[in-house]
């Protein structure tokens with residue numbers, strides 16, 4: 001298993017080069033916990049580009065399906081189309097930045113432990 005540092009380096013490289021090699025794609029697929037073929041289909045349209053940070057998240061989507069969506073990292077994506085919510089780039093409660101999706105083992109903020117699925121509800125209060 002590659003270390004988290006190694007994985008993060010691959011993650012960065014991926015975003016600097018929007019059309020990765022098969023090898024890079026597979027490394028990133030592991031990082032994001034998805035299938036490499038599925039990841040290839042999820043790449044942004046040519047010329048759109050992606051941001052590797054901040055990591056963004058729609059809490060409502062995560063509450064339904066607990067996994068990171070790659071389109072949240074597209075430069076053109078500012079909000080969740082499905083929920084009409086602005087994507088979060090940090091915890092709405094404590095302001096902590098999100099870790100890379102491969103490290104989202106527990107699905108909550110590593111600082112204040114609010115669950116990702118509850119973050120969008122917090123914004124509605």
Ligand SMILES: [Zn+2]
Nearest residue numbers: 058061080083
């Ligand atoms: Zn959503």
Ligand SMILES: [Zn+2]
Nearest residue numbers: 091094109112
């Ligand atoms: Zn927090």
